[in-house]
Amino acid sequence: MPLQSEINKKPADHPEGAERTRSGQFFRPNCDIVEREDEILVLADMPGARGEQIDVRFEDGMLTIHAPVPDRREPEAEYLLCEYGVGDYWRTFQVSEAVDASKISAEYANGVLTLHLPKAESVKPRRIAVATA
Amino acid sequence: MPLRYRGMRHPVAQLRDEMERLLTGFLGQPAAGLWSAEGRGQPAVNLWEQADALTAELEVPGVNSGHIDISVAGGELSIRIERPDLLQEGATYHRRERPVGSFTRTLRLPFEVDGNNVQAELNNGVLTITLPKAEEAKPRKIKVAAASQATQ
Known part of the structure; x- marks a missing residue:
């Protein structure tokens, strides 16, 4: 499929090498990771997911995003083009910065998951006032 | 896969x-999107046919209805999507995989559609366009007249 480029999602491998008991495909959502002064912002393209079903976990510096996506393809219909598959999303990141896990927040709108990972107090940049004599 | x-x-x-x-x-x-620097590829489409309609579905996360332009003309369905660039000034990008810019896809329709009754719905980043078949494109049941009396 050489004509499709990075606008489209890519299939994911088995999550963390484990085999699954459920059939179906996994997809790796396209992500932006932005570091700001006080937080790390993760944006993930996850069209077709449902906000309340998205599972975000942060454990030992590993951020895992998982969202089940029900198959919405029509079984009876005749497909003229079938260029992408529909399936669950899964992606894991190793977050090296110290993050205040208790303050992680997430929102989902227009098919995009936004995660705010606030930096832990100890690693926030601090402006040191220089005392002048 | x-x-x-x-x-x-x-x-x-x-x-x-x-x-x-x-x-x-x-x-x-x-071909905006495919060759030009304007975009980085064409959005994938799933297109299926039912008895009375044709449905096109695209995954367009991160856009609202104001960023989508759909037109049906001359037997073609044209979809243009504008993904806003929300570049964060002064922020450091560790990863930048989500494409921004405009993406266009034009599909030749396999039959005549009722252009006045095309419906588009955007739900959680999935765009579904329903194109009802024009009257003349709908499947027709042909009655077979049985010449039962003549053969008698």
Whole structure:
């Protein structure tokens, strides 16, 4: 499929090498990771997911995003083009910065998951006032 | 893996579609998105036919209805999507995979559609466009007249 480029999602491998008991495909959502002064912002393209079903976990510096996506393809219909598959999303990141896990927040709108990972107090940049004599 | 889904169509038909897509983009109109610097690829489409309608579905996360432009003319369905660039000034990008810019896809429709009753719905980043078949394109049941009396 050489004509499709990075606008489209890519299939994911088995999550963390484990085999699954459920059939179906996994997809790796396209992500932006932005570091700001006080937080790390993760944006993930996850069209077709449902906000309340998205599972975000942060454990030992590993951020895992998982969202089940029900198959919405029509079984009876005749497909003229079938260029992408529909399936669950899964992606894991190793977050090296110290993050205040208790303050992680997430929102989902227009098919995009936004995660705010606030930096832990100890690693926030601090402006040191220089005392002048 | 996505090849499995494409496998639903005969490989020769796929090749023909792909060639057609390339040529119409190349010779017909400027293929925004595919060749120009404007975009980074064409959005994938799932297109299926039912008895009375044709449905096109695209995954367009991160856009609202104001960023989508759909038109049906001359037997073609044209979809243009504008993904806003929310570049964070002064922020450091560790990863930047989500494309921004404008993306266009034009599909030749396999039959006449009722252009006045095309409906589009955007739900959680999935755009569904329903194109009802024009009256003349709907399947028709032909009654077979039995000449029962004549054979008697």
